Amino acid sequence: MEKVNYPSVCVVDTHATRPPVPPRLNQMQRKSGVAQILLFMLVSLALCGMVIEACFIYGLYHPVGHPTTSASSSKQSSDDSVAAPAKHGIPPSKPVAHLTDGQDVAHEKHKMAWSMNADPLLYEMTYEDKKLIIQKEGYYYVYSKVFFSDNDIFRHHINWHTNKYDGNITLLQSRKFSLHSNKKQESNSYLGGVFHFYEGDGISVQVSDTSKIVRHKPFENIFGAYMI
DSSP, X not given: OOOOOOOOOOOOOTTOOOOOOOOOHHHHHHHHHHHHHHHHHHHHHHHHHHHHHHHHHHHHHSOOOOHHHHHHHHHHHTOTTSOOGGGGSSOOSSOEEEEEOOTTOOOOXXXXXXXXXXXXXXXXXXXXXXXXXXXXXXXXXXXXXXXXXXXXXXXXXXXXXXXXXXXEEEEEEEEEEOSOTTSOEEEEEEEEEEEEEOTTOEEEEEESOGGGBOOSSGGGSEEEEEEO
């Protein structure tokens, strides 16, 4: 009996899952471009925010003129006895004065004078006849510092001149004693305190002998007051 050879049968599964098709190159490039645009927009917004914030900070600390400041400057320019506060930056909110010594002034025997050429600070106060004149009633801190050379007793005091009472009133006083009477010694004296003053009152500085004052630098001898 002969052997019959049957052909082999190939079965094809029509339901088999096909391998995924790789994305097209154009789609990947399109997505990458969109991401770059979004990133650029976010960076631009952040930079704009920084610029706006910088402009705001600059405007906050560098205001463009103020009508009150302009009015104060024009008022002070009309009064030669009041130094323009613009030289010292922002105008003070209360009366203030700060004076220094100078080679352009001549002291009396006991009363000290103060320079008007050494950029004095005078706001709502005037300087007349070696005195600070109060223009607004209130409490003030008054101070004075002098540098001197002496071989004896040196006195330094601040006087109050007022129409409320007769004569001058000593507000503050210091005494310095030299240890070696045959040799002059250099030293400093400082006075400071709070007092109530009326409009028109005057304040002055006196010493036992102005010839003992050392005048190397203007800022070594000072006198001032400010409302508290």
